[in-house]
Amino acid sequence: MNAPDRAAAAPSAGGPAPQLNPAEQAVVDAVLAERRHLAGALLPILHGIQDRLGYVPPGAQPVIARALQLSRAEVHGVVTFYHHFRSEPAGRHVLQVCRAEACQACGGEALLAQARERLGCSEAQPTNAARSHTVEPTYCLGLCAQSPAAMLDGRLHARLTPARLEALLAATGEIA
Amino acid sequence: MSAALTLYVPRDSAALAVGADAVVDALRAQAAATGTELTVVRNGSRGLLWLEVLLEVATPQGRVAYGPVSAEDVPTLWPVLLADAAGQGGSHPLRQGVTEQIPYLARQERLTFARVGVTDPLSLGDYAAHEGWAGLKAAVAQDSAAILQAVTHSGLRGRGGAAFPAGIKWRTVAQAPGSIKYVVCNADEGDSGTFADRMVMEGDPYLLIEGMAIAALAVGAEQGFIYVRSEYPQAVAVLAEAIERATQAGWIGANVAGSGKRFDLQVRMGAGSYVCGEETAMLESLEGRRGIVRAKPPLPALQGLFGQPTVINNVLTFAAVPTILARGADFYRHYGVGRSHGTLPFQLAGNIRHGGLVEKAFGLTLRELLDGFGGGTRSGRPIKAVQVGGPLGAYLSESQWDVPLDYEAYAAIGAVVGHGGIVVHDDTADLAALARYAMEFCALESCGKCTPCRIGSTRGVEVIDRLVANRANPQVHEQQVTLLRDLCDTMLGGSLCAMGGMTPYPVLSALNHYPADFGLAPAPVASETAAAN
Numbered sequence: 001m002n003a004p005d006r007a008a009a010a011p012s013a014g015g016p017a018p019q020l021n022p023a024e025q026a027v028v029d030a031v032l033a034e035r036r037h038l039a040g041a042l043l044p045i046l047h048g049i050q051d052r053l054g055y056v057p058p059g060a061q062p063v064i065a066r067a068l069q070l071s072r073a074e075v076h077g078v079v080t081f082y083h084h085f086r087s088e089p090a091g092r093h094v095l096q097v098c099r100a101e102a103c104q105a106c107g108g109e110a111l112l113a114q115a116r117e118r119l120g121c122s123e124a125q126p127t128n129a130a131r132s133h134t135v136e137p138t139y140c141l142g143l144c145a146q147s148p149a150a151m152l153d154g155r156l157h158a159r160l161t162p163a164r165l166e167a168l169l170a171a172t173g174e175i176a
Numbered sequence: 177m178s179a180a181l182t183l184y185v186p187r188d189s190a191a192l193a194v195g196a197d198a199v200v201d202a203l204r205a206q207a208a209a210t211g212t213e214l215t216v217v218r219n220g221s222r223g224l225l226w227l228e229v230l231l232e233v234a235t236p237q238g239r240v241a242y243g244p245v246s247a248e249d250v251p252t253l254w255p256v257l258l259a260d261a262a263g264q265g266g267s268h269p270l271r272q273g274v275t276e277q278i279p280y281l282a283r284q285e286r287l288t289f290a291r292v293g294v295t296d297p298l299s300l301g302d303y304a305a306h307e308g309w310a311g312l313k314a315a316v317a318q319d320s321a322a323i324l325q326a327v328t329h330s331g332l333r334g335r336g337g338a339a340f341p342a343g344i345k346w347r348t349v350a351q352a353p354g355s356i357k358y359v360v361c362n363a364d365e366g367d368s369g370t371f372a373d374r375m376v377m378e379g380d381p382y383l384l385i386e387g388m389a390i391a392a393l394a395v396g397a398e399q400g401f402i403y404v405r406s407e408y409p410q411a412v413a414v415l416a417e418a419i420e421r422a423t424q425a426g427w428i429g430a431n432v433a434g435s436g437k438r439f440d441l442q443v444r445m446g447a448g449s450y451v452c453g454e455e456t457a458m459l460e461s462l463e464g465r466r467g468i469v470r471a472k473p474p475l476p477a478l479q480g481l482f483g484q485p486t487v488i489n490n491v492l493t494f495a496a497v498p499t500i501l502a503r504g505a506d507f508y509r510h511y512g513v514g515r516s517h518g519t520l521p522f523q524l525a526g527n528i529r530h531g532g533l534v535e536k537a538f539g540l541t542l543r544e545l546l547d548g549f550g551g552g553t554r555s556g557r558p559i560k561a562v563q564v565g566g567p568l569g570a571y572l573s574e575s576q577w578d579v580p581l582d583y584e585a586y587a588a589i590g591a592v593v594g595h596g597g598i599v600v601h602d603d604t605a606d607l608a609a610l611a612r613y614a615m616e617f618c619a620l621e622s623c624g625k626c627t628p629c630r631i632g633s634t635r636g637v638e639v640i641d642r643l644v645a646n647r648a649n650p651q652v653h654e655q656q657v658t659l660l661r662d663l664c665d666t667m668l669g670g671s672l673c674a675m676g677g678m679t680p681y682p683v684l685s686a687l688n689h690y691p692a693d694f695g696l697a698p699a700p701v702a703s704e705t706a707a708a709n
Contacts, residue, residue, distance in 0.1 A: 039482065040444075042464030047406075047445055074465070081466035082447030084406045100368030101563055101610065102599045105526035106554065139450060139617065141407055142371040143193050144599065145225035145524060145531025154409065156193035 017072075020059040027052045028060045032067045041068060042078055046085055055086035091127045091134035093172045095119075096151045099137045102144035111148050111165055112137060118169060132174040180213040181261050184232035184239065186293065188221035188378050189410045190371070195246055196229045202250035212258070220379020222293035223533030224280055226554075232275055236263040241272040280549060285511065286535045287519050288495045292379040298417055300425055303382045309427060311498030315390045316435040320350055323394040327497060329505035331517025336362055336453075336490030337565065337594040337674070339516075339583045342497075345487060348477040349395040352485035359391045359400040359439075359487045360462070360480070361494055364446050364453040366405055367566025369525040369597030372533060373491035377404065377411035380495075381418035382427075385441060387494030389428050390501055391487050392439040400441045401481070403458050406448050415443045450621040454673045455488045457623055468623045469673045490595070492521060513539035516582035516593075526563075526599035527553045543577040545598060557602040561610075561690065565594025567617055568678035570685035571607060592681065607690035611683045612640040618679040629676025632667045636683065639663060640694075647695030657696070660687065 020028060031048035035041050045064055049056050056079055065075045079085045097103075097112040112135070115121070120128040121135040128134075143149035146158035152168055160168075169175050185191070185200050200216055207214035222230055227243030231253070240260050242253060249270060256266035272278055286292075295302035303309070315323050328343025349357060361384065365373035376384055388400050404412050419441050423429040432439045449467045452458045456470035459481050480486025496518060500508045509517045516538035522545055524531045529551040536545075542562060546552070553559055561571040570591040579585050586593045601610070615636030622629045643656035664680035671677035687694055 040462050040464040043444065043447060043461060047447070068464075077466050078464070082449050084446075084448035101567060101601075101613070102369045102526040104610070104613070105599060105601045105605065138407065138448075139621075140366055140368045140370075141189075142365065142374040143190055144369045144371055144526065144597070145528070145533075146190060146194065146228065147526060149193065156189055158190065158193035 017058045017062055020057055020063065024053060024057050024059065025063075028057075028063050032064065036067050042070070042075065043082075046079060046082075050085060055089050058087055089131075091131045093132060093153055093174065094134045094136070095153075095169070096136050096138040096141075098139070098141050098143075098147070098149045100140040100144070102140075103148040106147040108148035111150065111160055111162070114162055114165060115150075115169070118166070119175065130174075133169075133172070180215075181207070181257060182215045182217065182234040183257065184217045184219045184234075186221040186228065186230065186379075187218035187297070188228075188375060189408075190221050190225050190375075191228045191230070192410070194228050194244065198247040199229050199231065199245055199250065202247040206250055206254045210254070217296050219295060220292040220297050221375060221533075222275065222281060223289065223375065224278065224530075225532040226530050227272065230272075233257045233260045235260045237274055239275045240266075241275040241278065242268065242270045243272060245270060280530060280532070280534075283549075284535050285519050285537050287499045287508070287511070288376070288383070288492060289380075289521055289533065289535045290499075291383065292375055295380070297379050297381055297414060298421065300382070300421055303380075307502060308382055309386060309433065309498075311501035312386045312389055312427065312433050314501045315393050316433045320394050320396065323390065323501070324350060326500055326505045327394070330500040330508040331505075331512070331515070332493065332496055332500060332508065333516070333583065334489055335492035335496065335520065335595065337367075337592065339593070342489060342493055345477055345489070346391060346394050348475070349397075349485045349487045352478050354485050356399075356482075356484045357395055357397040357486065358481045358484055359388050359395065359397045360458070360489075361388055361400070361402040361491060362453065362455060362458055362488055363402050363404040363408075363411070363491050364450075364458060365408070365491070365595070366450040366453045367568075367595050367597050369563065369599035370523050370566060370595045371525075372521040372523050372596065374408055374411050375521075375533060376491050376495050377402075377408070378414050381415050382422060383495050383498060384415070384491055385418060385422050385428060387497040388441065389432055389439050390497050391489070391494060393432065393435065393437060395485070395487055397487065398438045398440065400439060401462055402441065402443045403446060403452070403462055404443060405446045405452075412443055412445055419443065449623075450617075451623045451673075451675050454623075454675060457673070458488070459486070466623070468625050469675075471672065492595075511537035513537075513580060513582050514584055516584070520581070520593070520596045522581075522596045522598060524550045524598050524600070527555055527559075527602045528600045529554050538582045539580045541578050541580055542572060542598070545581075546577065546600065550600065553600060553602045555602045555604075557604065559600055560603040560605050561601045561607055561686075563599045563601070563610075563682060564597070565592040566597050567614060568592070568674055568681055569594050569597070570681045571610070571689060572685070573689040590681070590685065592678070607686040607693040608640065608644050608695075609693075611686040611694075612637055612644075614679055614682040614686075615640060618675060622675060626670070626672040626676060628667045628670040629672070629679070632663055632671075632676060633679060636660070636663055636667075636679070640683075643694055653695060657687070657694070 061075045065072045119133040143158040149158045230243040231245045232239040256268045259266040332342045333339040452461045452467040457467040461467040521535040618633035624630045646652040
């Protein structure tokens with residue numbers, strides 16, 4: 001079996017950030033042009049980049065820092081503080097399973113374990129070797145009266161059961 | 177011959193998550209196949225969440241509800257819906273009768289949620305036809321002092337959890353020196369068990385916009401922000417569209433409802449940080465930084481967003497304001513008990529049969545909510561523990577279920593009403609595991625600024641692990657219990673904000689009320705609440 005193809009390496013501490021490729025550079029430039037004038041522009045910029053690229057490439061950090069007259073450390077600090085922002089691409093499908101109390105009360109933890117087991121993901125390795133799926137815990141999707149809940153590729157699913165979860169994963173067409 | 181049918185299928189996330197769009201597709205397919213003239217209104221959710229997807233049909237007797245409907249039910253439902261629409265009644269296992277007469281709904285006191293589920297959330301016509309903008313029009317006709325007086329007299333307190341009187345906060349901002357002021361809505365509803373903010377934003381966004389516009393008039397602000405958590409993309413989309421439409425229609429923007437005053441509103445998205453629900457961390461986030469809690473003073477009311485005087489309230493607080501202006505402070509104040517005036521949208525969640533939104537005046541008991549509305553657990557097993565007020569709220573055991581839900585009465589038993597979230601666990605719950613989770617969650621979400629929260633939460637996980645692992649070793653076990661209590665005391669007294677300062681609530685209440693789960697003999701009842709305090 002081939003080793004996973006990691007297009008973007010994780011950000012290295014301290015060293016020079018990897019260069020953006022032309023497509024990434026174009027996206028970063030476009031988002032900066034559109035949002036740099038906003039008051040408190042950093043989060044909207046990071047959202048804009050992640051929405052279009054699926055993650056915030058480490059190489060974008062110095063570019064953003066220059067545009068906003070911030071230090072690289074400040075931008076890096078913000079990217080890594082917020083759980084929402086990714087510094088490397090996720091799998092082709094992203095499953096977020098809620099593990100807040102209301103979902104725990106109705107079997108959320110077992111669903112998370114089931115998803116990880118089924119897809120070959122773990123807490124330490126949220127994305128599986130095939131890079132087909134990323135499984136992450138999330139903390140409340142606001143569907144607490146219809147728990148347990150999860151979000152798959154941006155779509156919400158409530159009142160999940162082991163069978164319904166299995167059907168959802170099967171529908172991604174990427175599991176054996 | 178073709179019949180006409182008007183149906184309502186919610187666009188709320190709660191309905192979408194259980195297949196509302198598939199239901200609509202199936203309905204449209206039926207209509208096309210039978211040549212029926214079909215109008216589908218995508219309303220907000222009525223909040224009867226165990227019945228979602230709740231499909232309603234317009235009939236001569238009013239709207240009739242069916243639920244929980246799935247796409248597969250549509251073929252058998254179709255003739256019944258047509259019969260209902262023609263006023264001939266109908267019979268179907270999913271038929272719930274006239275929506276307004278469903279006891280769960282009929283027994284509520286809906287002020288904030290009066291329109292949610294009734295109207296098309298983005299229809300300005302619907303909003304205006306259901307008392308929308310009445311509060312803003314009243315505010316425009318008054319001066320700032322009169323608006324502040326109304327909000328103060330209404331007794332409205334911050335619905336985000338801290339319960340600070342809204343009128344006093346607003347007055348502080350209004351009187352603060354400075355030409356630039358802001359109105360910020362904290363819509364970072366991260367508490368597990370809560371979804372009322374989401375339902376307002378998705379189901380009645382103009383209500384929030386109206387409440388914020390009134391606040392802006394009262395304090396002299398021209399710019400507002402709504403900080404919505406990234407887990408609520410649907411709410412962000414609905415709000416952005418609603419702001420656009422309300423601005424186009426002149427309700428906000430350059431000339432707020434003809435007042436000659438400006439108020440511009442923007443939606444900003446959080447990024448998955450729970451601590452950004454703390455108001456100063458939220459301000460940092462809005463300014464483009466890590467969500468690190470600020471020390472107070474200075475109060476945000478004096479030096480808030482970008483250093484300017486800022487009104488910060490939660491969604492439900494702003495959403496209560498239009499009613500107060502439209503119907504008068506006395507009308508609102510009349511609801512509730514003690515110093516807890518008005519209504520609170522409670523949210524019944526977790527392992528509960530009839531989960532959903534219940535808006536009632538303060539003063540009812542948890543037991544009324546759990547039994548009267550909730551109907552016991554979904555699993556059918558006995559209720560063991562109920563967490564009130566989010567992940568930082570205490571677990572309440574049955575002995576406490578008759579305490580009236582009001583801010584002071586709850587504070588007196590070492591609990592918090594918080595944002596009105598109520599999470600039910602049945603007797604399979606392990607309260608030691610839940611206490612551990614509370615510490616784990618704090619460790620994950622701590623902003624790291626103060627030591628009791630940053631370090632204490634991690635130590636808390638370790639202590640609970642040792643405590644549980646040493647059930648058979650009384651001496652070590654007792655040491656760990658002492659250590660845990662000591663640690664909680666430090667976190668309670670030494671943390672900068674509620675994140676570290678309230679994490680001990682669920683931990684200590686679990687330890688006090690469910691000692692057996694920690695491998696302890698049952699504690700004497702009298703000491704329970706004192707220790708949690």
